[in-house]
Amino acid sequence: MLAAMPVTPPSPSERDKPAAGGRTVRAGGDACPGALRLHTADDGALARVRLPGGLLTARQAVALALVAEELGDGNLDITSRGNVQLRGLADGCGGELAGRLRAAGLLPSDRYDRVRNVAASPLCGLDGVGEPSPAGATDVQAWARALDALLCTPASDAPDPSDGPDLSGLSGRFLFGLDDGRGDIVALGPDVTLIASGAGQATVCFAATGPGLRIAAGDAPRAAALAAREFLAAAARGGAKAWRVRDLAPEHRPRVEALGDRLTAAGIACVPLPRPRLPHGPPVGPGLVTGGDGRCALSVTAPLGRLTAAQWRLVATTADRDGTGELRVTPWRGIVVPGLPAGTARSRLTALADAGLVTSTTSPWHRAGACAGRPGCAKSLADVRADAAACLAGLPPAGLPVYWSGCERRCGHPGGTWVDVLATGDGYRIAVQDGETETKTETATAGGLADAVAAARTAAD
Known part of the structure; x- marks a missing residue:
């Protein structure tokens, strides 16, 4: 059995070097965190719990909420691969964390913990x-x-x-x-x-x-x-x-x-x-999903990818009481709750909205994300989550995806076309990213950030 081990990854300049053909030469080892290999951040240790296919039971979800409250900072972050991160973990809690995850069936293998990265169509x-x-x-x-x-x-x-x-x-x-x-x-x-x-x-x-x-x-x-x-x-x-x-x-x-x-x-x-059909479709959005069997599913998104333990527990309780007892965590920082009766689904969705979760594609919080920022990350140049929340409160309905980053690493940013809001130390640099192309670049301080982001988010949508 492997013991939990805190690690701090090397900087990108130490481990990643560009080479011919656009590939990357990896100069160092993979320091990706897991349930046993913890990452040391400014706000404490960070653990990443793999959820292959995003699948977990309501009982497992409650176990994660308890771990977040009793060992961490009381929040759960959903990653871009449908996994869950726990932050603010105290020094020396790795053994207890691993034991709790094993008991909940969330750590079936110590040796293969970090390779269990599986994303599946949540609907x-x-x-x-x-x-x-x-x-x-x-x-x-x-x-x-x-x-x-x-x-x-x-x-x-x-x-x-x-x-x-x-x-x-x-x-x-x-x-x-x-x-x-x-x-x-x-x-x-x-x-x-x-x-x-x-x-x-x-x-x-x-x-x-x-x-x-x-x-x-x-x-x-x-x-x-x-x-x-x-x-x-x-x-x-x-x-x-x-x-x-x-x-x-x-x-x-x-x-x-x-x-x-x-x-x-x-x-x-x-x-x-030689030329297989490779479909490309949109991700699941928040809202009510109606099935052909008379049952419904609820799709909700975590604001900026983060839920409090209370919000997480409410979703788990809804799955256990009204659904199939299963949750599907999505790579788009959301959760799908399957199997609700049509007569109760809408009221349950309203309850989740009242708890602060994103339940509509018209919400300005839809397709909005942010890295950890200050104070959790030493490399961040701003408290991007606080600035993003203040900005989103005054924005019109969602357009392009938008992502706030505290530094040039842009940890967790989306793919495709998106609005890049990058902290510079003196404000933010806003640009529309489309693959290798960057357009509509401007700068703004916190006071003018909402207008600049709204313009970028709608101009190219």
């Missing part, structure tokens, strides 16, 4: 969208549970010992994406992507790009694990230290041909897809 089976049709829909949450079990299996215990190398070699940043066909998870650009493609089939590919392989849906979890092993083998062949597929030079990236050979050797039939 799968709830709204009739995705592939295949609702009558025979592939359950990507079931994929997530099966894949999690495989990720925690040593190579020596795998169905075929030749499946190796061991997955403990994956970085804490390597991401598996399980998409039900709507394209929400594909848009995240996972390192290994599974896409439900109809008629009991699925597509597997690297880095959410073609080419890919068509496989039976029932083989999808094992195929994803084998794809991760192929990534590790490709990185070893190239002599590169890589955290993600995109870190590798193009000539060293894993090939679907090699993955096909690996799948065939493992008894998994596959068909090459």
Whole structure:
């Protein structure tokens, strides 16, 4: 059993170096935090609890709320991969934290804790969208549970010992994406992507790009694990230290041909897809989700990605009392509560709104986020969360996603097109980011920040 270990990661300049072809050379080890490996911040230690597929029971959610209150600062942060972070943890609490998480079923493996990064379409089976049709829909949450079990299996215990190398070699940043066909998870650009493609089939590919392989849906979890092993083998062949597929030079990236050979050797039939269908769809937004079975789901977003323990407990109680007893944490810093009767769903959504959660896409808090900022992060140049909250209180309904960052690292920022609000020490620099392109740049002090952000958020939406 591994003991909880506090660590402080090196700065980006110490560990990440750009190289030819846009790839990144990793000069240091992966210091991504976990439930056992804690990060030391100015406000105390930070733990990241992996929730593969974003899945947890109401009982597990209550356990997390208690941990946040009794060991941390009383808040729970949702990450951009649908995991949960606990901040303000006291020195020396690592052993108790690990014990509580194990008892709640949230730490099934010490050795493989940080590699359990799995994002899955949170509305799968709830709204009739995705592939295949609702009558025979592939359950990507079931994929997530099966894949999690495989990720925690040593190579020596795998169905075929030749499946190796061991997955403990994956970085804490390597991401598996399980998409039900709507394209929400594909848009995240996972390192290994599974896409439900109809008629009991699925597509597997690297880095959410073609080419890919068509496989039976029932083989999808094992195929994803084998794809991760192929990534590790490709990185070893190239002599590169890589955290993600995109870190590798193009000539060293894993090939679907090699993955096909690996799948065939493992008894998994596959068909090459030179140009697979790779859907791209929007993320789940806050509000009421109506299903075809007469049941509803509630989708709420945490303001700036953070819930108090009381807010978190209210969501858990709603799931336990009115839903299926399950919660689905999303990569867009939200939570979906499935299975409510139509007659009570709207009133429960209103109660969550009254508690301060985001429940409508018209809210200015929708698609708004911020890093930890001061006082939690020593590198931050401002209390970005306080400034963001003051700014959002006066903004019109949401436009483009907007993200406040306390320094140039921009930890946790969204992808795609978004408004970058960057602290400079003398105010903020506001720009619209679209991939490698930056437009509509201006600066503002806290007093003029709301107008500048509102203009940037609506001009390019």
